[in-house]
Amino acid sequence: MITLYTTPTCVYCKSLKEYFASKNISYQEVDVSIDEKQLEKMVNISGQMGVPVLDIDGNVVIGFDRQRIDEILHLA
Numbered sequence: 001m002i003t004l005y006t007t008p009t010c011v012y013c014k015s016l017k018e019y020f021a022s023k024n025i026s027y028q029e030v031d032v033s034i035d036e037k038q039l040e041k042m043v044n045i046s047g048q049m050g051v052p053v054l055d056i057d058g059n060v061v062i063g064f065d066r067q068r069i070d071e072i073l074h075l076a
Contacts, residue, residue: 002027005042005053012064013052019066023075027054 004020004027006013020027032039032051039049045060046053054061056072070076 001057003055004029005032005038005046005051005055007031007033007051010051016052016054016064019064019069025073 002020002025004013004016006017006029008031017029030038030042032042042051042053043049045055046062048062050062052064054069056069059072061068061072067076
């Protein structure tokens with residue numbers, strides 16, 4: 001399962017969502033700008049406030065790190 005922590009104004013979040021769409025990858029999007037509990041969870045797993053943060057089956061990826069995402073999802 002992929003959880004994508006985002007905010008509506010994040011350019012990198014938009015790029016990451018477009019990348020996932022191009023690869024037909026489904027994910028659960030969590031808007032941390034409106035969900036304080038999820039923001040707290042994101043900070044706990046990532047150690048930071050910035051988005052995007054991905055949780056891919058327990059593997060945390062900070063930012064749009066295409067190489068790491070491809071590696072975890074075996075796309076490379």
